[in-house]
Every structure is written in structure tokens, then in C-alpha cells.
Amino acid sequence: MKILIKGGRVIDPESGVNAVLDLLVDEGKVARLGSGLSEDGAQPYDATGCLVLPGLVDLHAHLREPGEEYKEDIASGTAAAAAGGFTSLAVMPNTRPVVDNSSLVRSVLERVAQNGLVNVFPIGAISKGQKGEELTEMGDMKEAGIVAVSDDGKPVQSSELMRLALIYANQFGLPVFSHCEDLSLVNEGVMNYGYTSNRLGLRGIPAAAEEVQVARDLILAEATGAHLHLCHISTAGSVELVRRAKERAMAGGFRVTCEVTPHHLTLTDEAVANSQYDTDTKVNPPLRTEADLVALREALADGTIDAIATDHAPHHQDDKLVEYNYAAFGISGLETALAVIHDRLVRNGILDWLTLVQRMSLTPARIIGIDRGRLSQGAVADITIFDPALRWTVDSRQFRSKGRNTPFEGQELVGRVRTTFVSGRLVYSAG
């Protein structure tokens, strides 16, 4: 089927296009781009006043299937993705069981083929059972379809295992996605360590808990010549470490990329106090300070941070409607990510549209080596149409995700996804 998307502003960072153009979709691909296009038999789509973007690519989502379908499943998670403008998700392996072998990778992909609304790219575990002891069969999993390896949620404590993982993954061209946390420094913390945790009488997770492992992993990446991708960095110190490592990466023959979440770019630990201990503010890494937030924004704008990833971590209300220490870590982020970034970073000039699309679409696609994130002729027609003027209020009861755990509940945002296409097929339409 042909679709003619007319009158929208097409943003394509790969070609640098940022102009009002018509876009013809045919057989799941971008067939033509131009002004005043017309096409017999094409279904017209009026995108006047909207932005036409290459579908967003999320490097970090938890879909909970298999094993924790009461929190989320592939159907609900990919529906949430479509509603948030995401057309591709790299999904973390910390399900039950952990995705640590090729048959589980295939099983996830089979379920996706049956129930998935958007593209799903599995990430395999670094260690068997994410126990941090023995490497997984990464080659076998790569053949089955993984795009990276990660022990996300169970940070690798052994430096030697991490070193081996980097070397081993690299021979198969797999990046290692590292969730950086020194657990002895985490020490049962539940929020950022600092003035606010002191005030609230909650145990704190110091910035050093992240930075110690960021430093370790950067040193190991340099020593092994591998591709290290740092998940959800959250502190000014991590930014500085990444910046320095990147200066050496080209000459040193290693590759470093990293991501940041929308919530770390827009909220601080004050949210825990202001919400009177609302457990929807409990997330790992924790919401940090204003100084961290400012450093993350600068690093995102200047390219030190490569990508925005949601760390979509849906939970059931039973996991959240409890005392702060007992609540699960995580934020359901797919359905608010783009609107939050637009409202809080684009509208006040911190990020321009081309950079935003680079960080949320093109660069994430390149990090995991998939042919997505571009809108030139011949590209796969994964397309997100965003209305930058639409005002709405976050109401988690309307979420497609089963996870209603959002710290943005009740907040007014400007800009919302109107329509999402995957390979030219409509997967989401607002209203």
C-alpha cells in the first residue's frame, strides 16, 4: 500500500534534511521525498504542522516477557512503544528466565512475531543467569538475533569477567551494554546520596557507586579495544570520564558510546521530597542533583552523550504501592519520553530537532548496527509523526503499557505523537 505524507516537516539527520516536504511510502520503504508530490492510488496523510521523523530507536527497554507478564508483555510493551513514537526497541535480557542462550533469543523473537507491534531487537546476557560468573554463548545468540550483550540490573562486579566479556563480545561485533554500579557502594541505597537523602532519612546511592564502575569499564574498553556502551549515565562525574575517554578512543582503537534517560535529564532527587516519598520517583540509577542534570544536558547537546534511551521499566502497582525501601526501582517511560524531551529540552532551546532525532533515532540505530533511523529514499518506512503544538496532561490510566509508574503523572506537556508507522504499516494513531 502507498501512503503520501503531505505537508510535514521532515527531519533526517543522516542527510541533514530539515524542511517541509512530502514523503511517499511504498512497499514499506521511503519511495520518494519532495515538494508537491502526488501519486495515484496513494492514501493521503495530512501532516501539516507536524514533524515527520525517522521512527525512534530505544536502546534500553524492559518488556518483562517471559516471566513477569503481570508487569508488561510484548504486546503491551510494543503498543506503548508505538504510542510513544518508538519503532524499534532493544530489549534487556533480565526476564525470567534470563535471556542467556540462543533458544531463548529465538523464543522472544517468535513471541514478537506473533504479538509485537514494533521491531524488537533482543540483547543477550553477558553472564549465564546474569550471575556474573561465566560468559554466555554470545556467538550463538548473535546468530539468533541479539544486537548487544548486557547484565543490566545485575552489574558485573568482577573486573576480570568484564574484561573477558569485552574481548569476547568484540570478536562477534557485539557492543557490551554496561549498567555501572559498584554494589558495595550502593549499600542498600534507594535514592541519590546527598542533602535530600539526609533530609528524608533514606539510604543514599552515591554518585561514586556509578563513577567507580564507569571508570573501570572505560579503562577495560581501552585495554581491550572493544565497544563499550554505558547505560543510563546519571552523574556529572560520569560525563567527565566519558568525555576524556572519547578523546582517546579514536587513536586508542576502542569505542565508547553512552545513553541518558529522559528522567535524568529533567528531574532531580528533589522530586522524592516534593512528592512526599512517591515511589514512582524510585529508579536506578537514582534521580540526581541539579548540577548533574545540567552536566547531562550539556553532554547530550555536545555529543558526549550519544543517545537518549528510556530504560522503560514497567511495574505493577503492587510493586510500587509500598514503603519506599520495599518499592521496585523503575519508571514506565516509553509513552512520555519524546514529549518530555520536546517539552523540557527542545522548547527551551537546549536541543534542536536535528540533534534530538540523532540522539533518539539515528545514533541508537548505529550503536546496535541496525539499518534504521534515517528517512532518505530507500530507507525502511519506520516513521513517527509528532504534533509539536498539542498540549496534553500525562494520565497513566491511558497508558498502553501495563506499567503506570511514572513520575510525570499529572504534568502538562506540549507535543505528542500523532501517528506511528512501522515498515509503512500504521501501528499507532492518536485519538
Next chain:
Amino acid sequence: MGLNRKDILGLEEMSADEIRLILDTAASLKEIISRPIKKVPTLRGKTVITLFYEPSTRTRVSFELAGKYMSADTVNIATATSSVKKGETLLDTAKTIEVMGADMVIMRHPIGGAPHFMAQHLRASVVNAGDGMHEHPTQGLLDMFTIQEKKGRFEGLKICVVGDIFHSRVARSNIWGLTKLGAEVRVAGPATLIPPEIERMGARAYTDLAEALRGADVVNVLRLQLERQSKGLFPSVREYTRYWGVNRERLALAKPDALLMHPGPMNRGVEITSEIADGDQSCINEQVTNGVAVRMAILYLLLGGGEVA
């Protein structure tokens, strides 16, 4: 005039006027405790539940007596400390209490913010009787009441809180309450037990106890939780006592008429010597009596009682 609030969760969010009102009300109610017949009908027909997720003797009994002296019906719920996760959720407990029709829940819990959670889900008043490392507002108020009774003012007083400040809800409530009424609060203890950015709360931190004690009007010694040693926060009780234990020589660095306080229960010979705990400057027992008076005031002000007979 009453308190225009449903709950008392901490002194941080209370105004100086609210604190003064509670202290003044406690002063007028304290006399009831020394009557031969300790009973006024003020809170007849009101139901107060004490819900304790941590062991406590004096705080719970103090609240219970305060209720009984004012003719409220008091019911105690003691919950096992360690199996909270296995048992009923706090939300379900809140709902149960709600439908049973209690007027007030007095709650102690090992986690900061648990009373706030309760308060959000209950129409009844919630009084925080200690939540994790966060606050213990009625202890703070009874400490302040004791100081006011003895010193007649807060303005310009130097108050030294000694011990494990990091984990202490008593220290936090003391800092908020006392600084709001114009006192200078110093905290002293080993550097590993001083919380981050304590100055932003309005207190000055010292690791040298002598320096902190010099010229103090009040010395408030905190209980040392001995299990902190196994977590590596200090190397031994012996060394703790050597540097931060309060004894006669050290107390002499404070003003000659300095008050010595301790929220109890004491580790005699660890953070405080028996000699001074039982000495002339100690007002540790009076703190306990004053605790009942302060809690009577809180019950009275929150439950909106009529005239006190």
C-alpha cells in the same frame, strides 16, 4: 486555637508558631500528670491506635498514657519487625484501620516516609513516632519542652547533639525544631556517622567532641546502635567511647549549668557514663515525664478536644 493540620510527620515542615503552640499546650497539660486522679474527659469517645513496626517501650507507653489521661480509647498493634514483606501490606493495614474508624494512628516504622504513605491513604490523623532515619518529631518536641522548662528560652542557646547523627531521627528532629526557634545546633560524632551536607539543615558538624562541647548550654547524647560497628562505620566500641563518649571531664567543657539529655535507652559506659547520667545536670528522667505532656498536647491539638477540665 488548634493545629491547622491533619498529621504530624516531622518538625521540618512545621512552623515556629506551631511548635510554640505545642510546647505551650504541653506546659498547661503537664500538671494533670501529677494529679492524684490523672483523668480528664477531653478526648472521650476518640480512638487512638498505636501501630509499631519496631520495638519501643517508652514512646509507645508514653503515647498510650497520654491518651488514657485524656480519656481517649487506645489500642496497640505491635507488628513483627522483620517479616513485613511477608505479611499484610502497609496499604492494606491502612485500609483496615480506616474502616475500623480510628481517629488517630501513631506509627513507628523502620523506613523513612512510611508515615507519609499512611497519611496519604488515611482520613485519620497520623503521628510519626519515628520513621527510619528520618524524624522522631515528638522526641524532638519533648527535648525542646525540657530545654524550655529549664532555660526559659531557645534564642542564642548552644545545643550539642553527640553520637551517630547519620542514622538518627532524633538528631534530625532536634536540628529542625531547635534551629527554627533560634538555637544554635552543633552535631558531633565520628566522620563516618555525620550525614552529607548537614550544614544545609542548619547545624554545624564537629568530629572533635571537645570543640563541640565548649560553651554548650545543652548536651544531648544519642544512643549508639552497637550493630553499626559490624557494618564498619567505626572500628570498635572502645575507640568510640574514647573519642565520643560523654563523661564528667568532657561535660565540664560545657557551661557549668549545662543540661545533660539522652533519649534513651542508654548504653551506660558507652556513649554516656553512669556518673553523669545519674548526676545533677542530668534531666533524662524529666524528659520521660515531659514526653507524656508533649504527647497529650499533640493528641489534644490534633483531635480537637474541647475545654481541658
